[in-house]
Amino acid sequence: MFDIESYHKADSVDEAISLLLQNPNAIPLAGGTDVLVRLRQGNSDYGHIVDIHDVADLKEIIREPDGTIVVGSGATFTDLITSHIITEHIPVLAQGAGWVGGPQVRNQATVGGNICNGAPSADSAAPLLVLNAVVELKGPQGIRRIPLYEFYQGPGRVDREQAEIMTALRIAPDDFQCWASGYHKYAMREAMDIATIGCAVACLPQGEQVAKLRLAFTVAGPTPLRCWKTEEKASGAALDPSLLELVGTSVLDDLRPRDSWRAPKDLRQQIIKTLAQRVLIQALKQAGVSLT
Amino acid sequence: MNRKISCTINNKSFNVTVDVRKSLLEILRENGYIGVKEGCGVGECGACTVLVDDVPVDSCLYLAIWVDGRSIRTIEGESRDGSLSAVQQAYLDNGAVQCGFCTPGLIMASTAFVEKHKGHRVSREEIRRGHAGNLCRCTGYEDIIRAVEQCLEDAQERKAVKSDSCKV
Numbered sequence: 001m002f003d004i005e006s007y008h009k010a011d012s013v014d015e016a017i018s019l020l021l022q023n024p025n026a027i028p029l030a031g032g033t034d035v036l037v038r039l040r041q042g043n044s045d046y047g048h049i050v051d052i053h054d055v056a057d058l059k060e061i062i063r064e065p066d067g068t069i070v071v072g073s074g075a076t077f078t079d080l081i082t083s084h085i086i087t088e089h090i091p092v093l094a095q096g097a098g099w100v101g102g103p104q105v106r107n108q109a110t111v112g113g114n115i116c117n118g119a120p121s122a123d124s125a126a127p128l129l130v131l132n133a134v135v136e137l138k139g140p141q142g143i144r145r146i147p148l149y150e151f152y153q154g155p156g157r158v159d160r161e162q163a164e165i166m167t168a169l170r171i172a173p174d175d176f177q178c179w180a181s182g183y184h185k186y187a188m189r190e191a192m193d194i195a196t197i198g199c200a201v202a203c204l205p206q207g208e209q210v211a212k213l214r215l216a217f218t219v220a221g222p223t224p225l226r227c228w229k230t231e232e233k234a235s236g237a238a239l240d241p242s243l244l245e246l247v248g249t250s251v252l253d254d255l256r257p258r259d260s261w262r263a264p265k266d267l268r269q270q271i272i273k274t275l276a277q278r279v280l281i282q283a284l285k286q287a288g289v290s291l292t
Numbered sequence: 293m294n295r296k297i298s299c300t301i302n303n304k305s306f307n308v309t310v311d312v313r314k315s316l317l318e319i320l321r322e323n324g325y326i327g328v329k330e331g332c333g334v335g336e337c338g339a340c341t342v343l344v345d346d347v348p349v350d351s352c353l354y355l356a357i358w359v360d361g362r363s364i365r366t367i368e369g370e371s372r373d374g375s376l377s378a379v380q381q382a383y384l385d386n387g388a389v390q391c392g393f394c395t396p397g398l399i400m401a402s403t404a405f406v407e408k409h410k411g412h413r414v415s416r417e418e419i420r421r422g423h424a425g426n427l428c429r430c431t432g433y434e435d436i437i438r439a440v441e442q443c444l445e446d447a448q449e450r451k452a453v454k455s456d457s458c459k460v
Binding site for chain 2: 001002003004007009032033036040051053054078101102103104106107108140191192275
């Protein structure tokens with residue numbers, strides 16, 4: 001039996017917010033694959049539960065009339081992988097989702113939980129960062145939207161107020177239409193593992209040049225990170241092998257990998273450089289551009 | 293912290309008052325469905341896999357109250373009238389069972405996989421990925437993969453025979 005001290009089930013987002021307001025120690029419970037594990041470990045920070053598992057409004061994946069893709073925070077990874085909207089328009093997110101845990105975990109775990117727990121290794125984070133995803137939160141003061149890269153504040157810390165619910169991740173059409181993108185997770189096992197390094201790349205080609213490049217890494221710093229300096233340097237660069245050189249020499253300046261029992265820092269650095277180049281090559285190859 | 297829920301377990305209606313703090317795994321075992329095993333308890337080994345609305349989940353990380361209004365399938369419901377299910381029979385034929393602790397969870401994972409991929413060509417790699425949420429310490433997985441292949445092939449053959457007979 002889980003060590004739950006108080007439990008309330010919400011049927012709507014507004015009900016969840018008012019339940020969270022009533023108890024400053026309460027936290028939302030969605031898929032359960034993190035919160036229930038922490039509870040089982042006896043972590044009393046998770047003892048007061050507002051259950052949003054069955055809030056239907058949070059599970060939708062839709063395309064708005066202007067083309068914006070809205071991914072409900074309660075969508076499971078299986079929902080992401082099987083959504084035609086995602087596989088057709090933002091396949092990089094389906095790629096990331098496919099690397100999460102194993103089939104059962106993907107059937108249960110939600111994308112909102114993956115982001116809100118603030119894990120530096122979240123498999124959905126790197127794809128969502130290169131898609132410039134915007135986090136939508138609803139709280140007692142109403143709705144607010146902030147870029148995902150600002151939402152992350154530190155390891156395990158995100159910019160969600162206690163009584164706020166992350167309702168959705170929003171991806172604007174300018175952030176995916178005509179972009180080439182890809183994701184790769186380097187881990188010791190091909191399933192049920194935490195990334196040693198995760199890398200997502202998105203590139204907007206314009207003729208023979210790079211109009212825009214975006215790179216994001218997981219487990220390469222205290223939070224999932226974008227590579228701002230490299231991205232700026234690559235803007236306007238030629239779409240030829242020199243781009244790989246540029247990315248390979250610059251990318252480590254943007255990141256802060258560290259030693260852990262999973263991998264030493266120098267191995268992580270090597271993987272980061274290799275993945276940055278490899279994922280870029282693969283992403284552009286799918287768009288018909290060869291860098292090699 | 294009790295709530296009344298109603299669901300079906302292996303097609304039988306099941307109405308019970310559950311403590312909201314309990315997992316689906318606990319409620320199933322307390323009610324005699326002890327084919328559902330607790331291995332790791334944290335969603336890594338898959339020994340507790342059951343199907344909720346035909347979707348495999350780790351019942352150790354699934355609150356019992358979440359099954360209100362849903363249908364659950366456990367290993368106990370897979371054999372009918374004394375005959376094993378096709379997946380169970382394929383496990384037997386291929387020697388895919390050793391100590392047996394992981395087997396109920398694996399069979400439920402395979403059952404969902406076979407039902408989802410019936411009539412489609414599936415690679416060994418896809419079978420492996422489809423079973424990546426279940427750990428087995430004994431078999432080395434080869435026999436399990438072969439059992440799943442056999443099920444999918446049998447389904448293909450039955451389909452072929454059926455379509456042939458249509459032509460006649």
